[in-house]
Amino acid sequence: MAANPTAVSDEDFADILAATRQFVRNQVVPRELExxxxDRVPDDIREQTKEMGLFGYAIPQEWGGLGLNLAQDVELAMEFGYTSLALRSMFGTNNGIAGQVLVGFGTDEQKSRWLEGIASGAVVASFALTEPGAGSNPAGLRTKAVRDGSGGQERSDSGSDTDWVITGQKRFITNAPNADLFVTFARTRPADADGAGIAVFLVPADSPGVTIGAKDAKMGQEGAWTADVSFDEVRVGADALVGGSEDVGYRAAMTSLARGRVHIAALAVGAAQRALDESVAYAATATQGGTPIGDFQLVQAMIADQQTGVMAGRALVREAARLWVTEEDRRIAPSSAKLFCTEMAGKVADLAVQIHGGSGYMREVAVERIYREVRLLRLYEGTSEIQRLIIGGGLVKAAQRKAKASA
Incomplete structure (x- = not known):
């Protein structure tokens, strides 16, 4: 995908960012316990996010979005991370891994049909990739799509009107309980020299054969709903095949996930900043033996480690976003940012609980919620282990190619 020019000026974006920060700090933070x-985001907050354009801030303006690029996206994400992560989850897939598949790979007809609704919030799009046996690595996908009457042997590139029939099980699908559209990944053939054999389909949630499971009971991120999704011989037309080609799927998944990793890294920085702020405020006022605990050097050392992690994470996120926009690095940098920032957020949250002592273990204290919420960031959109393989393997292969070329 070619880099899109920034459609929003720095001045206009500064206003958007300021309004978002004010909304998060003044409207959402006070209602975190609610x-x-x-286990839900209040309807009035949801409506405010629609009115602010947050359901489509990363969707191009021609389709009704704000048209922010990834460098601007991460600045907003750091604000979203400052509060309950359920807020961002409401519109995260619309702007991110689901919406960007359509923006980057959809046909003109597919964009025209879906993107305006996604940008306005009238359509909630879900990214249906993860399966019981295929998480961070889509190559293990088992959900199948076959062309009606062909056993899946024919190629859709011919433009045939033949239907596709999709069967399989998806797991941990964000926003599944209230989704209108599933951006669904399915295997159309075994991987071969032509590609991974994975295609992407646009499946309306009300399609016959689509079943949404019970809402998952998770460790944290209350209000951010996930569930299993079953596809039992779900029939869609040829026009549901993203890009009109079955060989677009794996590339669409990898590109969307890589972009999303930078966003998740920024979200982690925002959560870590909140944990740091809560820690400093508590240390400055809570006393032990009549002395503010912030006067104790070991507490100061923990705060210093938090501050250093947050600053390093923020700089790394901004650099990774810049490299994405300029197309200099859309693989190693996103994984590096996600790996460092999500691991950092876990450490900062842990220190925040430690600084708070017993109070930090109480359910209605902010750092207890943050501690539970950020744990998931190291798992979805590629685990920390997958990021290490991408980074290490990518650097070694690049060095091998360079050595071979110079031999």
């Missing part, structure tokens, strides 16, 4: 207790 979100946690009810």
């Amino acid at each position: 979100i946690m207790a009810a």
Whole structure:
């Protein structure tokens, strides 16, 4: 995909960022306990996010979005991370891994049909990739799509109107309980010299054969709903095949996930900043033996480690986003940012609980929620272990290619 020019000026973006920060700090933060207790984001907050354009901030303006690029996206993500991660989850897939598949790989007809609804929030798009046996590595996909009457042997590139029939099981699908559209990955053939054999289909949630499982009961991120999704001989037309080609799927998945990794890294930085702020405020006022605990050098050392991690993470996220926009690095940098920042957020949250002592283990204290919420960031959109393989393997292969070329 070619880099899109920034459609929003620095001045206009500064206003968007300021409004987002004010919304998060003044409207959402005070209601975090309400979100946690009810396991849902209140309807009035959801409507405010629609009115602010947050369901489509990363969708191009021609389709009704704000048209922010990834360098601007991460600045917003650091604000979203400052509060309950359920807020970002509401519109994250619309802007990110689901919406970007359409933006980058959809046909003109597919974009025209879906993107305006996605940008406005009228359509909630879900990214249906993960399966019981295929998580961070899509190559293990078992969901199948076959062309009606062909056993899956024919290619869709011919433009035939033949239907596709999709069967399989997806797991941990974000926003599945209230999704309108599933951007669904399915295997059309075994991997071969022509590609991975994975295609992407646009499956309306109300299609016959689509079944949504019970809402998952998770460790944290209350209000961010996930569930299993079953496809039992779900029939879609040829126009549901993203890009009109069955060989677009694996590339679409990898590109969307890589972009999403930079966004998740920024989200982690925002959560870590909140944990740091809570720690400093507590240390400055809580006392032990009549002395503010912030006067104790070991507490200061923990705060210093938090601050250093947050600053390093913020710089890394911004650099990774810049490299994405300029197309200099869309593989190693995203994985490096996600690996460091999500691991960093876990360490900062752990220190925050330690600084708070017993209070930090209490359910209605912010750092307890943050501690539980950020744990998931090291798992989805590629585990830390997968990121290490991408980074290490990518650097070694690049060096091998260079050595071979110079031999």
